Amino acid sequence: MQEQEVAKIEVGDGAAIPTPDDRGLVSAWWIALIGAVALLVLLPVIKPDPYLNILRFVPDGILITFQVTVLSISLAIVIGLFTGLGRISSNRLINLVASLYVEVVRGIPLLVQLFYIYYALGRFVRVPDLVAAVIAMAFCYGAYMGEVFRAGIKSIDRGQTEAALSLGFNNRQTMAWVILPQAWRTILPPVGNEFIALLKDTSLVSILAVADILRRGREYASESFNYFETYTMIALIYLLITLVLSKLISIMEHRLSHYERR
Amino acid sequence: MNAIEVSIQPLEERMMKALFAALSLLVALSTPVLANTTIVFATDATWPPMEMVNDQKQVVGYSIEYMTAAGKEAGFTPVFKNTAWDGIFAGLDNKKYDAIVSSVSITEDRKKAMDFSEPYYTVRQALIVPKASTAKSLADLKGQKVGGQIGTTGYFAIKAAEGVEPKSYDEVGLAMEDLNVGRIAAVVCDDPVAANYALDKYKDTLKIAMVIETGEAEHYGVAVQKGNTKTLELINKGILAVKAKGLDKELMQKWMGQ
Numbered sequence: 001m002q003e004q005e006v007a008k009i010e011v012g013d014g015a016a017i018p019t020p021d022d023r024g025l026v027s028a029w030w031i032a033l034i035g036a037v038a039l040l041v042l043l044p045v046i047k048p049d050p051y052l053n054i055l056r057f058v059p060d061g062i063l064i065t066f067q068v069t070v071l072s073i074s075l076a077i078v079i080g081l082f083t084g085l086g087r088i089s090s091n092r093l094i095n096l097v098a099s100l101y102v103e104v105v106r107g108i109p110l111l112v113q114l115f116y117i118y119y120a121l122g123r124f125v126r127v128p129d130l131v132a133a134v135i136a137m138a139f140c141y142g143a144y145m146g147e148v149f150r151a152g153i154k155s156i157d158r159g160q161t162e163a164a165l166s167l168g169f170n171n172r173q174t175m176a177w178v179i180l181p182q183a184w185r186t187i188l189p190p191v192g193n194e195f196i197a198l199l200k201d202t203s204l205v206s207i208l209a210v211a212d213i214l215r216r217g218r219e220y221a222s223e224s225f226n227y228f229e230t231y232t233m234i235a236l237i238y239l240l241i242t243l244v245l246s247k248l249i250s251i252m253e254h255r256l257s258h259y260e261r262r
Numbered sequence: 263m264n265a266i267e268v269s270i271q272p273l274e275e276r277m278m279k280a281l282f283a284a285l286s287l288l289v290a291l292s293t294p295v296l297a298n299t300t301i302v303f304a305t306d307a308t309w310p311p312m313e314m315v316n317d318q319k320q321v322v323g324y325s326i327e328y329m330t331a332a333g334k335e336a337g338f339t340p341v342f343k344n345t346a347w348d349g350i351f352a353g354l355d356n357k358k359y360d361a362i363v364s365s366v367s368i369t370e371d372r373k374k375a376m377d378f379s380e381p382y383y384t385v386r387q388a389l390i391v392p393k394a395s396t397a398k399s400l401a402d403l404k405g406q407k408v409g410g411q412i413g414t415t416g417y418f419a420i421k422a423a424e425g426v427e428p429k430s431y432d433e434v435g436l437a438m439e440d441l442n443v444g445r446i447a448a449v450v451c452d453d454p455v456a457a458n459y460a461l462d463k464y465k466d467t468l469k470i471a472m473v474i475e476t477g478e479a480e481h482y483g484v485a486v487q488k489g490n491t492k493t494l495e496l497i498n499k500g501i502l503a504v505k506a507k508g509l510d511k512e513l514m515q516k517w518m519g520q
Contacts, residue, residue, distance in 0.1 A: 222413025
């Protein structure tokens with residue numbers, strides 16, 4: 001009975017993740033996907049100048065966007081795991097440090113954090129632009145991720161911990177071998193959601209002169225003055241990426257709950 | 263019946279009066295003073311000494327005083343609107359302001375999208391490098407990152423140079439800071455701006471390596487929407503009067519010290 005109740009953490013800042021039983025959202029997903037693909041294909045065919053030129057100009061920006069996203073999320077997961085553990089730690093100092101980190105990061109806008117790490121700390125620590133961007137994004141998302149981990153760990157019934165401890169596991173072993181493997185199933189879907197949210201937020205790094213999708217678009221527009229056409233294509237590219245990713249996460253979520261049901 | 267009508271009419275009248283008053287106030291607020299035409303100029307005040315924000319948060323600089331003097335000569339009141347460079351041309355296109363005075367070099371590509379006034383200043387592109395650098399031209403910087411402000415002729419020059427990795431910034435000041443901390447090898451921008459940064463703000467760490475000879479000098483012009491001849495004529499009248507009186511020389515003395 002109890003195994004069927006899977007705790008879900010709702011973090012809505014990534015994208016609307018379609019679930020198979022949500023008919024409204026599923027059809028909206030299809031319409032959006034077909035619309036985005038159709039426009040991305042039709043516009044360059046109908047009007048190669050400037051639409052095809054824009055599509056030729058931005059691909060290296062897409063690569064940079066993914067690079068920043070994947071590196072940042074990997075680092076953020078590591079930071080998040082330790083922050084989550086720190087937040088539930090009974091050691092008051094560790095708990096305070098982790099909580100302080102979460103409070104500080106959540107209280108400062110991401111854009112300000114980016115400026116701070118890049119330009120303010122740039123005077124003392126000389127890191128390449130891409131590294132600075134990744135550190136800033138991971139620093140910010142590590143705090144959010146920490147909250148996801150904390151909630152995921154807390155969702156595991158206390159009986160599990162008690163059972164493990166009574167079997168002679170120590171605290172660390174209990175966390176590593178009993179709690180975390182189960183918490184992963186609860187944690188993974190919101191992590192996927194954070195991945196999409198982070199991908200969208202990487203558009204902010206264009207302010208640091210990192211040549212991501214948005215930066216490439218702005219460069220194209222500033223030279224050609226085709227603002228409408230350029231930003232239409234940029235928006236469609238982001239939309240297509242997040243639509244595909246949200247579908248992948250939905251499939252992953254479905255698989256996980258399937259496993260849970262058995 | 264009668265009583266009701268009597269009581270309603272004054273109310274209606276009062277409402278109409280109030281409405282009329284409100285409308286006329288609205289009209290008065292929205293129409294420019296006809297006696298002296300107001301021209302709203304967009305300017306990206308991050309380009310010292312041409313246009314910048316001083317410590318009293320006012321937009322000041324050579325171009326600002328130049329247009330103010332031109333306004334006095336031609337009979338228009340300039341209003342300066344601090345606008346981010348990235349999108350300044352889109353704003354003109356969307357009629358958010360009448361003109362741009364923001365160190366816009368007159369180029370063939372830009373002429374296709376907007377109309378330009380008489381030139382009011384002449385510049386060349388300058389290459390700024392750290393004091394220790396031995397680079398004398400963009401050709402010496404092959405394989406290295408060179409920064410410029412997005413959508414400027416300086417950035418276009420970097421893009422046109424072979425083997426150099428161009429990097430575009432929102433503001434030239436951010437590019438200078440990146441050069442200062444060593445993330446990029448050089449910055450290209452208009453020579454008065456280069457002088458302002460390399461000889462003043464960053465005089466201990468940066469220097470001007472050279473002034474790029476791009477064949478011909480670049481001229482700054484005021485940009486207006488295509489076909490807006492009325493505004494253009496007024497501005498041209500002012501610019502020519504300023505030149506004729508030699509006021510531009512005084513301003514150069516004041517802002518560039520030359």
